[in-house]
Amino acid sequence: MITNFNFRVVWEYMPLFMQGLRNTFLISLVSLILALAVGIIACGCRLSRWKLLRGLAIAYIESIRSTPLLVQIYFFYFGLPTLGLRVPELETGIIALMLNSGAYIAEIVRAGITSVSSGQIEAGISSGLSYFQRMRFIILPQALGVTVPPLLGQAIVLVKDSALLSLISVMELTRCGQELTSERFMPAEGFLTVAVLYLCIYYCLKPLAGWAQKKLIFREAY
Amino acid sequence: MIEFKNVNKWFGKLHVLRDINLEVPAGEVLVICGPSGSGKSTLIRCINRLEKFQKGELYVDGQPLHDHSINLTKLRADIGFVFQQFHLYPHMTALQNVTLAPINVRKMNRDEAEELGRRMLARVGLSDKADAYPAQLSGGQQQRVAIARGLAMSPKIMLFDEPTSALDPEMIGEVLDVMIQLAEEGMTMCVVTHEMGFARQVAHRVIFMDEGQLVETGKPDAFFDNPETERAAQFISKILTH
Amino acid sequence: MIAEYASRLIQIIPFFLKGLLMTVVVSGISLVLSTALGFILGILRTGRSRLVSRSIGLYVDVMRGTPFVVQIFIVFFILPEWGLQLDALPAAILALTAMTSAFICEVVAGGIRAVPKGQWEAAAASGLNKFQQLKLVILPQAMRTILPPLVGQYVLMIKDSSVVSVIGVTELTRVGWQTVVRIPEGLMVFTLVGVLYFVICYPLIRLSNSLEQRLSQESVRL
Numbered sequence: 001m002i003t004n005f006n007f008r009v010v011w012e013y014m015p016l017f018m019q020g021l022r023n024t025f026l027i028s029l030v031s032l033i034l035a036l037a038v039g040i041i042a043c044g045c046r047l048s049r050w051k052l053l054r055g056l057a058i059a060y061i062e063s064i065r066s067t068p069l070l071v072q073i074y075f076f077y078f079g080l081p082t083l084g085l086r087v088p089e090l091e092t093g094i095i096a097l098m099l100n101s102g103a104y105i106a107e108i109v110r111a112g113i114t115s116v117s118s119g120q121i122e123a124g125i126s127s128g129l130s131y132f133q134r135m136r137f138i139i140l141p142q143a144l145g146v147t148v149p150p151l152l153g154q155a156i157v158l159v160k161d162s163a164l165l166s167l168i169s170v171m172e173l174t175r176c177g178q179e180l181t182s183e184r185f186m187p188a189e190g191f192l193t194v195a196v197l198y199l200c201i202y203y204c205l206k207p208l209a210g211w212a213q214k215k216l217i218f219r220e221a222y
Numbered sequence: 223m224i225e226f227k228n229v230n231k232w233f234g235k236l237h238v239l240r241d242i243n244l245e246v247p248a249g250e251v252l253v254i255c256g257p258s259g260s261g262k263s264t265l266i267r268c269i270n271r272l273e274k275f276q277k278g279e280l281y282v283d284g285q286p287l288h289d290h291s292i293n294l295t296k297l298r299a300d301i302g303f304v305f306q307q308f309h310l311y312p313h314m315t316a317l318q319n320v321t322l323a324p325i326n327v328r329k330m331n332r333d334e335a336e337e338l339g340r341r342m343l344a345r346v347g348l349s350d351k352a353d354a355y356p357a358q359l360s361g362g363q364q365q366r367v368a369i370a371r372g373l374a375m376s377p378k379i380m381l382f383d384e385p386t387s388a389l390d391p392e393m394i395g396e397v398l399d400v401m402i403q404l405a406e407e408g409m410t411m412c413v414v415t416h417e418m419g420f421a422r423q424v425a426h427r428v429i430f431m432d433e434g435q436l437v438e439t440g441k442p443d444a445f446f447d448n449p450e451t452e453r454a455a456q457f458i459s460k461i462l463t464h
Numbered sequence: 465m466i467a468e469y470a471s472r473l474i475q476i477i478p479f480f481l482k483g484l485l486m487t488v489v490v491s492g493i494s495l496v497l498s499t500a501l502g503f504i505l506g507i508l509r510t511g512r513s514r515l516v517s518r519s520i521g522l523y524v525d526v527m528r529g530t531p532f533v534v535q536i537f538i539v540f541f542i543l544p545e546w547g548l549q550l551d552a553l554p555a556a557i558l559a560l561t562a563m564t565s566a567f568i569c570e571v572v573a574g575g576i577r578a579v580p581k582g583q584w585e586a587a588a589a590s591g592l593n594k595f596q597q598l599k600l601v602i603l604p605q606a607m608r609t610i611l612p613p614l615v616g617q618y619v620l621m622i623k624d625s626s627v628v629s630v631i632g633v634t635e636l637t638r639v640g641w642q643t644v645v646r647i648p649e650g651l652m653v654f655t656l657v658g659v660l661y662f663v664i665c666y667p668l669i670r671l672s673n674s675l676e677q678r679l680s681q682e683s684v685r686l
Contacts, residue, residue: 066619066665067658068626071637075658078650156528163531167630174534187541195530195538202529272585299591309586313604322600323590368586375590 009189013180020176021197027090027172028159031097035158036151038098039105046110057106064103070164072096077168093165101158108154112147113139152209159201173197223248223379223410224269229278231264231434238264239275240434246412248378251405253421253442254414256431257457262414265431266381269412270301283378299327302372302380306388308364310356316343316367317352320374328375342370346400362393369400380404382413416461418446430454469652476643476653483639484660490553490635491622494560498621499614501561502568507598509573520569527566532624535559540631556628564621571613575606612676619668623661636660 010017045057064072073096080087087095116139124134166174177194181187224246231239238261246252254262267273268280271287271294280287285297310319320339324330330338343349346366356364365385372380382401386394398420405411405424415421421428421442428445430438430453438445438454449455509520527535536559543550550558579602587597629638640657644650 062666062669063658063662066662066669068623068637068661070626070629071640071654071657071661074637074640074644075650075654078644078648079654080650082648082650160529160531163533164627166533174531177534177537181537181541187537188545191534191537191542195526195534198531198534199526199529202525206525206529270589272589295591295593297591298589301589303586303589305582305586305589307582309580309582311583311586311601311605323592326596326600327591371590 005192006186006189009180009184009186010193013176013189013193016176016179017173017193017197020171020173020194021201023171024159024162024173025201027094027097027162027165027170028155031094031101031162032155032158034094034098035101035105035154038102039109042102042106043109043113046106047113061103061106064100065107069096069100069161070167072100073164073168089165089168089170093162093168093170097158097161097165100161101154104154104157105151108147108150109143111150112143115146116142149209149213152205152212156202156205156209159205160198163198223250223283224412225279225281227279227281229268229275229280231261231268231273231275231277238434239268242278242436244429244436246410248410249408250426251409251411251424252413253425253428254412254431255416255421255428255457256437260431261434262431263383266383266412266414269379269381270298270303272303295327299323299375300378302369302375302377304365304368304372304380304382304385306384308356308361308368308388310364310368310371312356315353315355316348316359316370319356319367320371323371324374338374339370342374343367345373346370347396360393361389362396365389365393365397366400369397369404373404379410379412382411382415384414384416386415386417418461422446430457432457472647472649473652473656476647476656479639479643480636480656480660483634483636484664486633486635487622487625487637487661488664490556490560490628490633491618491625494557494564494621494625495618497557497561498564498568501565503572505565505569506572506576509569510576524566524570527563532559532563533627533630535563536627536631552628552632555631556625556633560621560625560628563624564617567617567620568614571610571617572606574613575608575610576602578609579605608679611679612672615668615672615675619665619672622665622668626661 042057042060045053046061048054048057073093076087076092076096077089080092120138120142121134124138129137162172163174165172166178169175173194177190180190180193184190224244226242226244229239229242230237242265254265256262264273268275268287269282275288278288282297283300285292287297310316311322314322317336317339320342321330321332321335324335324338325332328335340349340352343352346369348363348366348370351359351363351367356367359367365388369380369385385401386397389397394417398417401411401413401420402424413420413425425442428440428442429436430445430449430451432453438449438451440450445454446458449458505520505523508516509524511517536556539550539559539562540552540555543555583601583605584597587601592600625635626637629635629641632638634642636657640653644653647653
């Protein structure tokens, strides 16, 4: 059944696939960086002493986590124009990805910070460190160890999530598969190639996550 | 009852049992001692095939354990095993721990099994703890439940793998008392332990192992007072000063 | 303005409820199937056969490493080329089950591995056979670790079911998409869609969290 797989067509479209791969990579990277910023801010609000800020952060995090990414993408894609905002598809997609991953990252960062035991903080206080010194020298270094592995996991999720931007016609990897399929009526050549390329990204990121897990988890020994 | 003939076992390259020859007749209480890493735990774990061995023959109750086609579950059902770390099932009460195998292996009905279970718990002095979960019991109590769990299958042999070495000193006595009582009732027992008092009181024979070899065999008093080999003498002086 | 909104809302709500029902049906069937398959795979994954375990690991990697939207395109467009023609609904259920069972497999395998080896030995020593050891001793303890992330996987699956709209299953997201083409009120339409997803997913997320807290507290007490 795989015998009539047309490698020549795949080769012919290879430049397009490579461009799609590059775009997927760039979209994921940009979204990840923005999402990190959003996530850290949201986490700060989530842990804030002010009720209003905390409430807003919780509402944001929970509503993102309880609804599908595709609905969020459509929300911005169809919703922004009704507000009179003309935003190109690519930017719309990145906004959706950023806000989506931001909510998950907020929770990852929060888990990292709260994982540092109160004994550590008390030890810091009793040796006379200020709030910022405690953050800088005690809490963040320890929290980082717990945070980096799931952040890499989130990066993997983000790469896969970016595939949904194909549905609002952003030219990323999955869209290239659709392109080949519709131009040549060859879904196998289109989508199997796309799947293999995604797997390549996955197999690059997976060992990294595993390595970070091993490298950084030592902090738990304390 | 148990017969080792030239049993050899390797963990990878490590030769952990070397040409073990040993016979344990029915009704004997055998104490196995030796420094850590000497293979004594591996030896008794072979008896119910928790460990496989590569060379030699081992007969337990007439069944050839070196033959891989024998019915393992049937064999294990007839052998009680008590672990150093108890390994009680944390999601079950003491009574459920004891009745699990009688109900599922012996196919006893529940009432009968519970009756039996309560009798076994009484035998180890824990009638009042039937409904307690392992986490609510002290180490000594947990180990006694583990013994009751083994006894509930009316085993032909009871194996003990350092049953008291995970216990606080004040709890060792209560577990040894149960084991002494068992020995006096004529149970066939193989006990890996360094408890000299127990060995002197009820053991028929003590064997000393070192580096996977059976180094010395003797009556308990003779062994502890006048060991024949240098290695055994060294070992005994260490556990005495300890 | 508000009255106009309200009347429009009331007009379209029945369609949305129908879509919601379809989402529940698709997710519900996939949930049952993927739980059964996931448990079987998870148990085999921890089994003694290296070959079986590795093959399942590869399957899990493929499912985890590729975007769901690509998976559903493969099921819907490529399987027919290989002689398996499926309607949209069975194709959606097949794709959701295939993906979710891979995730559940890892959850189950993780739970089983977390049970100390001594528990297997104790169960074996009292003469229980392999199946009894698993059923009576290991799985009841593993469920503690399995349950919270299992519910989490259900939430992910319900959200991913929004993607089956692309092959024409008229579930909630598809209804939103059809509506927005006719009534250009993107914000309102996809807010409504989001709220309906939220109604299902949020309680499940809370359930997962409280299970996690309760079960971990219990294990502290034990």
